[in-house]
Amino acid sequence: MNTPPLILVAEDEDLMRAIVSRLLEESGYRVAAAASAEEALDHFAAEDVAVTLTDIRMSGMDGLALLDRVKDIDPEALVVVMTAYSSVDSAVAALRKGAYDYITKPFVNEDLLQSVKNALRQRELFRENRALRRELDRRYSFSEIIGTSESLQQVFRLVEKVAPTNTNILIYGESGTGKELIARAIHHNSPRSLRPFVAVNCGALPETLLESELFGHTKGAFTGATQARPGLFRSAEGGTVFLDEIGEISQALQVRLLRAVQEHEVTPVGSSAPARFDARIICATNRDLEREVSEGRFREDLFYRLNVIELHLPPLRERREDIPLLARHFVKRIAREQGQDEKSVEPAAMTALINYNWPGNVRELQNAIERAFTLSGERVDLDSLPPRVRDAAGQAPVVLDPDGLRPTLAEIERRHILDTLASVNQDKARAANILGIDLSTLYRKLKRYDAV
Incomplete structure (x- = not known):
């Protein structure tokens, strides 16, 4: 009561x-x-x-x-x-x-x-x-971007340096690698964090609609424009504009965008009077923009304006050592959202997750874990995974050491156990439950690793 x-x-x-x-x-x-x-x-x-x-x-x-x-x-x-x-x-x-x-x-x-x-x-x-x-603070802190791989740590170090600045940033990465999550983390850890973060997918809108979305329009500027709109650049006043899939915009829009980036002013559709704005610009693309420039599809002057700082997000297949951490993170989140107990991931299922190539990257992994959590019993097992992922269970392990050699099965197990312990702040009872082994077995293995 x-x-x-x-x-x-x-x-x-x-x-x-x-x-x-x-x-x-x-x-x-x-x-x-x-x-x-x-x-x-x-x-x-x-x-x-x-x-x-x-x-x-x-x-x-x-x-x-x-x-x-x-x-x-x-x-x-x-x-x-x-x-x-x-x-x-x-x-x-x-x-x-x-x-x-x-x-x-x-x-x-x-x-x-x-x-x-x-x-x-x-x-x-x-x-x-x-x-x-x-x-x-929790969702867009760096701790919520899961991974201990060196390639991701390099991204973190660069983000920490550029977040407090107003510098334009261009984020490269395949679909599903978390480009918007990184952009939001930059915004949330910047002096602009209390102001708006406004995002638009440039590849999802037709050119005429994208133009009015970005720059705004006056009342009556076109059929259906029953009232004036400021556009995303001015709506983000004091904050950050995130332009996803920037490589998809037309040559005509590139000209208008160049002026917005250079002068920090826009001219709404249907108006001849420019309006100034104060917003940081972060862009993202899954294209090779330097090649697009060399082949004449993207303006060179706009490219250099946007590409002051470039961030490259590695695809998941290039940081497979992060997959166990990501899988457990998603299991924990889904359990919380569905009001259920956490589940451990069976070794065979984890092997399949590690071996699969993940063309859809982290987004595809999250969807696969949600499916598996929903369909599985007390543990996430191999049968609960999507067929395409399940088929990867029989493949040879593709996790490589820095010298390019394949680790032994014992080494993979050691890394998996230590990663699990790290993810639960060294809570051995909880780690044993997640791993699906007895606490005494965990202690024996840790003693063997000199990690007790």
Whole structure:
């Protein structure tokens, strides 16, 4: 059962304090009543106060001073002030200091209750925003881009260097390698993180629609343009524009895009007046743009404007050592999303996952794991994998050492066990459960590896 929110009432007049407290209690709230601002501060510091309701004029510390002290403790605190008609100027001063609302006395009961309800709704929005911010911090932190391979670590090191800058970035990578995820991580770890991240797939829209999407249009600029739109560059003001599949845009649009990149201004469709914008530009492509330039399909001047910093995301087949970590990550996420227990991945299934070539890269792996999780029993087994992946189980292992030699089966097992331990912060009981072996067996193997 949910606990009713606590309303703090600071009022030095006994009768008024009793009236307000009773009104709130009869409306289902818990109430902490204080006869002075000093007493109210003690309540606020000691309890989880949802809304503070205070008179402005009180003996000793007044309501404005109480407001300042409460805001010092919690800048997001919601304070509603009560004032007489003759003291409206004080109420306005309170609003400037950060009060949420004010009520004039004598008040209508419904007005006071509505003000409290509105403040509680605002408090819930604050909480949702904090939760969203925590989720964004988690989702777009580098820890959410899974992999320990050297090729991916090189990407991380470069991203950490370029994220705080305003430099244009061009991300190369096959479909499904996580180009947008990297772009979002760059944005989220930059000074622009509190401003919009606006993404568009340039290959998914026809030229005329892409033009108005990027640069905006005036009302009546074309059939169906019933209202003006600013376009993505201006919508991302202060933030980041991500242009995916940039190699797909036409020569005509390349000319307009060059001006936008050079001058940071766009001219909406149907207008002759340019409009400036402030947004970082990150592009991505699965094409070889240098070849596109040499063959005359992509403007050289635009290429060099966009390609100030280039990032190359390796395909999954070139970082197979990351596949066990990715597979367990997706199993854990899917279990959480579906409200089920985590499952271990049987060795035969893991071998198939490692050996398969993954033309669709990480996106294809995620889909395969979701399918397998749904169809499997207590463990993700070989039969639950898609047929094309399952067929890879019988292939020779393709994980290679840095010197190009194939590792032994014992070496693959050692790496798999140590990777599993690393993924669960060295929790041996949990690692044994994921690996599908007894804890005593795990200890014996770790002792053999000198890793106990």
